[in-house]
Amino acid sequence: MKRILLLIVICLLGVLSACVQKQILDDVQLVTAIGYELTNENELKATAVTPIYKPDKTIISDIFTETGPLSKEIRKQLNMQSSRPFVSGKIEIGLYSKDLAQKGMLDLLDTFYRDPAVGSRAYLAIVDGNMQSLLEKQYGQQDNGIYLSHMFEQNIDTGSLPRTNLNQFLSAYYSQGIDPFIPIVKQENGQVKLDGHALFRGDKMVGELSAKNMFIFKVLMDKYTKQDSTAVKLTETNQREGEYVSVLKIRAKRVYKIENTTEVPKITINVKIEGNVEEYSEGQQIDKKIIKTAQKSMQSQVKKQADDMISMFQELRIDPIGIGGQVRSRQRNWDENHWLDVYPNADINVDVQVSLTETGIVE
Amino acid sequence: MRIHRWYKKKKKNDNQQKDNINPEVDDSLESLIKQMKVSNDFIYFKNDQSPQPIHLYYFMSLVDSEIIHRDILPYLNRESLTSLQKLKQELPIENIEITSDVNKIEQKVLRGSIIIQLDKSSTEVALIRAELNKAREVSLPEVEFSVVGPKESFVESLDTNLNLIRKRLPIPELQIAEYSVGKLSKTRVAVVSIEGITNEENVNTVKQRIQAIEFDTINDSSYIVQLITDNKNSPFPQLIDTERPDRIASVLAEGKVAILVDGAPHGILGPTTFIEFFSAFEDYFLNWITASFFRLIRLFAVIFSILITPIYVAVLTYHYELIPKDLVSILVISRREIPLPPILEAIFLEIAIELLREAGARLPTKVGQTIGIVGGIVIGTASVEAGLTSNVLLIIVALAALASFTTPVYKMGNTIRLIRFPFLIFAHFWGLLGVAICFCFTITHLLKLTSLGRPFLEPIFPPRISDLKDAVIRLPFNFQAKRPIQLQTEDTMRFKQNKAKDKREIDE
Numbered sequence: 060m061k062r063i064l065l066l067i068v069i070c071l072l073g074v075l076s077a078c079v080q081k082q083i084l085d086d087v088q089l090v091t092a093i094g095y096e097l098t099n100e101n102e103l104k105a106t107a108v109t110p111i112y113k114p115d116k117t118i119i120s121d122i123f124t125e126t127g128p129l130s131k132e133i134r135k136q137l138n139m140q141s142s143r144p145f146v147s148g149k150i151e152i153g154l155y156s157k158d159l160a161q162k163g164m165l166d167l168l169d170t171f172y173r174d175p176a177v178g179s180r181a182y183l184a185i186v187d188g189n190m191q192s193l194l195e196k197q198y199g200q201q202d203n204g205i206y207l208s209h210m211f212e213q214n215i216d217t218g219s220l221p222r223t224n225l226n227q228f229l230s231a232y233y234s235q236g237i238d239p240f241i242p243i244v245k246q247e248n249g250q251v252k253l254d255g256h257a258l259f260r261g262d263k264m265v266g267e268l269s270a271k272n273m274f275i276f277k278v279l280m281d282k283y284t285k286q287d288s289t290a291v292k293l294t295e296t297n298q299r300e301g302e303y304v305s306v307l308k309i310r311a312k313r314v315y316k317i318e319n320t321t322e323v324p325k326i327t328i329n330v331k332i333e334g335n336v337e338e339y340s341e342g343q344q345i346d347k348k349i350i351k352t353a354q355k356s357m358q359s360q361v362k363k364q365a366d367d368m369i370s371m372f373q374e375l376r377i378d379p380i381g382i383g384g385q386v387r388s389r390q391r392n393w394d395e396n397h398w399l400d401v402y403p404n405a406d407i408n409v410d411v412q413v414s415l416t417e418t419g420i421v422e
Numbered sequence: 423m424r425i426h427r428w429y430k431k432k433k434k435n436d437n438q439q440k441d442n443i444n445p446e447v448d449d450s451l452e453s454l455i456k457q458m459k460v461s462n463d464f465i466y467f468k469n470d471q472s473p474q475p476i477h478l479y480y481f482m483s484l485v486d487s488e489i490i491h492r493d494i495l496p497y498l499n500r501e502s503l504t505s506l507q508k509l510k511q512e513l514p515i516e517n518i519e520i521t522s523d524v525n526k527i528e529q530k531v532l533r534g535s536i537i538i539q540l541d542k543s544s545t546e547v548a549l550i551r552a553e554l555n556k557a558r559e560v561s562l563p564e565v566e567f568s569v570v571g572p573k574e575s576f577v578e579s580l581d582t583n584l585n586l587i588r589k590r591l592p593i594p595e596l597q598i599a600e601y602s603v604g605k606l607s608k609t610r611v612a613v614v615s616i617e618g619i620t621n622e623e624n625v626n627t628v629k630q631r632i633q634a635i636e637f638d639t640i641n642d643s644s645y646i647v648q649l650i651t652d653n654k655n656s657p658f659p660q661l662i663d664t665e666r667p668d669r670i671a672s673v674l675a676e677g678k679v680a681i682l683v684d685g686a687p688h689g690i691l692g693p694t695t696f697i698e699f700f701s702a703f704e705d706y707f708l709n710w711i712t713a714s715f716f717r718l719i720r721l722f723a724v725i726f727s728i729l730i731t732p733i734y735v736a737v738l739t740y741h742y743e744l745i746p747k748d749l750v751s752i753l754v755i756s757r758r759e760i761p762l763p764p765i766l767e768a769i770f771l772e773i774a775i776e777l778l779r780e781a782g783a784r785l786p787t788k789v790g791q792t793i794g795i796v797g798g799i800v801i802g803t804a805s806v807e808a809g810l811t812s813n814v815l816l817i818i819v820a821l822a823a824l825a826s827f828t829t830p831v832y833k834m835g836n837t838i839r840l841i842r843f844p845f846l847i848f849a850h851f852w853g854l855l856g857v858a859i860c861f862c863f864t865i866t867h868l869l870k871l872t873s874l875g876r877p878f879l880e881p882i883f884p885p886r887i888s889d890l891k892d893a894v895i896r897l898p899f900n901f902q903a904k905r906p907i908q909l910q911t912e913d914t915m916r917f918k919q920n921k922a923k924d925k926r927e928i929d930e
Contacts, residue, residue: 076851083764084742085757089750112755148743149750176743205747 088143091120091204094190095130095167096156102126103167105133106194107145110202120202122194130170148176151208153225154184154194154244160257160264165232168262171225179226182211185257185264187245198251207244207251214253219273221281232262235395236383243267258377266375268368275364278311278330279380279409288337291357293349304345304353305338306415315385324386325406332361335417345418357413365409373403382407451524451545455479458531469498477539480552484534489515489552494536506540506548519549532608557582558687563665565832568704575665580610580684583667587614587680590671595619601632603646607639610684611646614670619677621910624693627874628679643686652872657840659833660873661692662699669703677911679874693874695881695908697893700724702830705896714895721894723825728842730822731768732849732857734815738764740853756812765850767811771819772842774801779823779839880908 092108104126111121123145125136137145153171155164171177184207186193199206214220220242231239240256241264247254255273258266268276274289288307309332316327336353339345372378376399383402387393458464463483469476476498480490497512510518521527522545531537534553557579564575576583584598595617603611611632615625631650640646643663651660664670670680670689681690700720705713737744738753745753760767778797782790802820805811822842829835841864848856871878881889886907891897903919905911 072848072851079740079852081739081763082742084738084745084750085754085760087742089742089754091747110751110754112751112758114758116755118751146742149745149747151747178743201751205751208747 082146082148086143087146088141089149090145090147091149091202092152092154092194092207093147093150094154094156094186094194095159096186096190097159097162098126102128103130103133104190105130105137106191107137108194108202108204109145110205118201119197120194120204122191124191130167146176147174149204150177150181151204152182152184152211154186154190154207155241156186156190157257157264160185160241160259163261163263165262168225168229172229177225179224179229181225182208182223183225183228183241184211185241185243187243187254189246193244193246193251196246196249196251210251210253211242217287218253219277219287220253221277231379231381232259234384235393236378236385236387236398237381238377238379240268240379256379258372258375258379260375260377265377266371272364272368275361275368276380278309278332278361279313279328279365279368289357291353291360293352294356294359303338303340304336304349306334306353306357307337308417309334315382315389317386317389323401323404323406325408326382326386327408327410328365328382329410330361330365330412332357332411332413334413334415335419336415337419350415350418354413354415357415358411361413362409362411365411369407369409373405373407376403378402449524451522451527451547454524454528469495474504474540477537477542479537479539480531481534484532484554485536485552486534486554490536494550494552506538506546509538509540509548513550515550515552517551520546521549522546529608555579555581560586566664566666566669566703566830568702568707571704571707572666572668574667576667576682576687576689578685578687580612580682583682583687583689584612584614586667587671587674587682590667591616591674596674599629601629603632603635603637604640605636605638607641609640611640612682612684614674614680614682616674616677619675619905619911619913620679621677621912624679624874624876624909628681628692632681640683641685643681643683643688643690646681646683647690652874653870656867656871657837658696658868658871658878659699659831659837660694660871660878661690662694662831663688663690663833664703664831665689666703672703672706675916677905677909693872693876693909694878695873695893696868696871696879697882699831699834700829701892701896704830710896710898714897717894717896720828720830723828724838727822727825727838728845729857730818731772731815731842732845732860733854734818735764735768735846736849736853736857739850753812753814756814759809760812762810764815765846767815768819768846769843771805771811771815772846774805775819775823776839876908876910 088109090107090109094106094108096104096106098104104124107123107125108120109123111119113119123137123140125133125140127133127136134145134147150171153168155167159167168183171181172179194203197203199209201209211220211223215222223240223242228239228241231237238261239259241259243254243257244251245254246252253270253273255270256268256276257264258268274287277287287309288305289309290303290305293302293304311333312331314329314331316329318325336345336350339349369380369382372380382405383395383398386398455466458479458481459466461481463481464479465482466477466479469478493514497514498509506520510520519526519530524545527537527547527549530549530551534551535549536552538548538550558577560574560577560582562573562575566575574586576586588596593616597615597617599613601611601613602608613625613628613632628650632646635646635649637645637649647659647661647663648654653660665688667689670691673691674680678691678693681692683690701717702720705717708716738757742750757764757767762770774797778794778801781797782794784790785793798820802816806813806816823839826835826838826842829838845857845860848860850856852859868879869883877884880886881893888904889906889908891901891904892906900919900922903916903922905914905916
C-alpha cells in the first residue's frame with residue numbers, strides 16, 4: 060500500500076509539475092518602478108522602468124510607455140513591446156501624477172496590494188512635473204527604480220523622511236484617526252529630488268507640505284531623525300541677527316497630553332529635541348551663550364512651524380500625524396464621526412523643549 | 423492490490439541447501455587429508471629421523487615456517503616420542519590440542535595449525551598453532567585524521583585491533599565474543615562490550631543479528647554493517663564505522679557496542695544517533711567552546727551543502743521576488759549568456775564535481791591531487807567562460823561540495839552528496855514548496871530510522887534534554903557525568919559528578 064502511494068506521488072510529481080508557472084529570473088522583464096498618470100482622454104498612462112543589463116556589467120534603465128483603461132490591461136499592452144514578459148515582483152516604487160492623486164488613487168493601489176508578487180514595502184511617490192522625463196533620465200549606476208528606492212531608504216534612515224511605504228499608506232488609510240501621506244518627488248536640474256509631502260484625505264490628495272516643513276513633520280511623527288540636521292536662525296538677541304547654527308544628530312521624543320476627551324479636546328504635544336551644534340555661521344567661538352540663544356531660537360521656531368502646520372491640517376480636516384489615534388488610545392468610547400467634527404476646532408498646542416548637548420570636538 | 427503482486431518475491435525453496443560445499447567428501451580424517459592434498463601448498467612429510475615416525479601436515483601458505491623450524495622440528499628429533507601426550511609436554515608451545523574431531527581439525531588447519539600424527543591410521547592428532555601473522559603495521563589514521571590526540575589506527579588483523587582496544591581499557595569487564603561469519607570466508611567477527619555498563623539488550627541484538635547472517639564471504643566490516651543494519655534501504659548509515667581505537671574505547675565506556683571484523687581496518691559502533699555522525703572524535707581533544715563551535719560549523723555546513731543549490735534553483739526558477747534588490751543585478755548579469763535553465767546548469771556543475779571526486783578517489787594519490795586542481799580550476803573557469811554555467815552557481819556548488827567534506831564520517835558525507843539530487847529535482851519541479859516537501863520526506867524517514875532498535879534522531883526526537891550535553895554542543899567534561907539515556911546503560915554514571923567538580927588545592 061505504501062509503495063503504491065509512493066508511486067502515485069512520484070507520478071504526480073512528473074505530471075503536475077507543468078501546473079506551476081515557471082518564471083526564470085533572466086527570462087522575465089523585471090519592472091523596478093512604474094509611474095501612472097492621466098491622459099487627456101482620461102485614460103491611464105503607465106510608464107514602466109526596467110533595468111537593462113549590459114555586457115560590460117553596467118546597468119541602464121529603459122522605459123516602456125502604454126495607455127489603457129486598467130493597469131493590468133496596460134501590462135498586456137506592454138508585453139506586446141517586449142521580448143520577455145513583464146513581471147511585477149520587483150517593483151520597488153510606484154509613482155503617481157498629481158492630478159491622478161487628486162482624483163483618488165485607491166483603485167490603482169488596489170492592483171498593487173492584490174498582487175502577491177509586489178512587496179508591501181514598495182515605496183509610493185507623487186510626481187510633481189513630467190513623469191516621463193523624470194523616469195527617462197539615467198540617475199545613478201543602477202536603473203531608476205532601484206535608484207529611487209535607495210534614495211527613499213537613505214532618507215528614511217538618515218534624512219527627514221518619515222517611514223513611508225505601501226503598507227504604511229494602506230494602514231493609515233484604513234485606520235481611524237490618521238490620514239495617509241506620500242512624499243513628493245520632482246526633477247530639478249536633471250536630478251530627482253524629494254520635495255515635501257502630498258497630504259491625503261481618504262485616497263484623495265488634498266494638500267501639500269513644502270520641503271522645508273519636512274523636518275518638523277518628522278519630528279512630530281516619527282521616532283528618530285538621528286542623522287538629520289536643521290539650520291536654526293538665531294533670534295531674540297539683537298547682536299546675533301542674521302546668524303545661523305546648524306543642529307545635527309537630532310533625537311526627538313513626543314509625549315501627548317490630552318484633556319477633556321469627550322468634548323472639544325485640549326491637546327498638548329510635548330516635543331523634546333536633543334541635538335548637537337556642529338556649525339556656526341560666525342566661526343569657531345561657540346560659547347554657552349550662543350548655545351542658549353540657539354536653544355531658545357530653535358524652540359520658538361519649531362513651535363511656530365509646528366503650530367502653523369497643525370492649524371493647516373485642521374483647516375484641511377486631515378490628520379497625517381495621527382493625533383486622532385492618540386486620542387483614540389486614551390478613550391473608551393471613541394467615535395470617529397464625533398472626532399472629525401471636533402478636530403478642526405480642537406485646541407492643539409505644541410510645547411517644544413530643545414537641549415543642545417554637544418558642540419563637536421573643538422571647544 | 424493485484425498491482426503489487428509482482429513486487430512480492432518468490433519464496434525460494436532453497437532452505438535445504440547444504441552447508442557443505444562438496445557433498446561427496448565423507449567425514450573421515452583420511453578423506454579430509456586427501457581433499458587437501460589436491461592443493462599444491464598443502465605439505466605432508468614424514469619425519470623419519472625421529473625414533474618414532476611422525477607425520478606432519480600443514481598449509482605452507484598459512485603457517486610461519488620460522489615456528490616450524492625453531493619451535494617444532496628440533497624437539498621432534500631430540501626425544502623419543504611415544505604418545506601425543508608426551509609431545510604436548512615436550513614442545514615449547516602452549517595450547518596444543520589433541521583431538522580426533524575432524525571438523526575441528528579442518529577448521530584449525532585452515533587457520534594455520536599444524537597436524538601431527540604419530541600413526542597414519544590413528545584418528546587422533548595433535549594440533550599446533552603456527553599461523554603466519556602478516557599484518558600491516560599500526561599506522562596513522564587517514565580517514566579520521568586529527569591534529570592533536572592519538573595517532574594510531576586499526577589494521578587488518580583482528581588480534582592487533584583487539585590489542586589496541588584492550589590496552590586502552592585494561593579491565594576484566596571488557597568482554598569479547600567471537601563469531602565466525604561467512605560460509606566461505608569464515609571471517610572472525612568480535613563483539614566487544616563492557617559488562618555492567620552496556621545494556622545486555624543491545625549486545626544481544628548485535629550478537630543475534632551477527633549469528634543470523636547468511637553470506638558467503640565477509641571481506642570488510644562494511645559487509646557486516648550492511649547485513650545487520652536496521653533499515654537496509656536507507657541512504658543514511660545507522661552504524662558508525664571508525665578507524666580510531668581511541669574512539670571505540672571511549673564509546674565502549676559510554677555504553678555502546680563495538681564490532682570488529684578480521685581483515686577490516688574499521689570498527690563498527692552502535693547504537694548511534696544522527697547527530698553523532700557529525701561529531702569528530704577530535705572534538706573531545708579540544709576545549710569545549712572551540713569544539714562546540716566546530717560542531718555548529720559542521721552542522722551549518724551540512725545544511726548549507728544540502729540546501730544551497732536547490733534553493734538557488736528554486737529561487738531562480740520560481741521566486742525571483744525573493745531576491746534582494748541589490749543581488750538581482752549580480753545574478754542576472756552572471757546568468758545573462760547562459761542558455762540552460764537553472765536546473766540543468768546546477769546538475770551540470772554538480773555532476774562535474776561528482777566526477778572530479780570520483781576520479782580523484784580512484785586515481786593514485788599524486789595524480790588524484792592534480793586531477794582535483796586541474797578539474798576544479800580549469801573545468802570551472804572554462805565552463806563559465808563557455809557560457810554553460812554562471813559564476814555565482816560555480817561558487818555555490820564549490821562551497822557546497824567543500825561543505826559536504828566537513829562531515830567526519832565518510833559514509834555520512836556520501837549520503838549528503840546523494841540526497842542533494844532529489845532536493846534539486848523537487849526544487850526544479852515545485853520551487854521552494856518542493857524543497858520543503860523533500861525536507862519533510864527526509865525528516866520523516868529519519869524519524870522512522872532506528873539504530874540497533876534505538877531511535878536514530880534522539881536527543882531531538884524523542885527529546886532527551888540531558889543527552890543534548892554532547893550533541894550539537896559539547897559541554898565540558900564535568901557535565902558529562904551521565905551516560906547517554908539513549909543507550910539505556912546498566913550503570914548510568916560515568917563518574918561522580920560532585921567529586922569531579924571540586925578543585926583540589928595543594929594543601930588539602
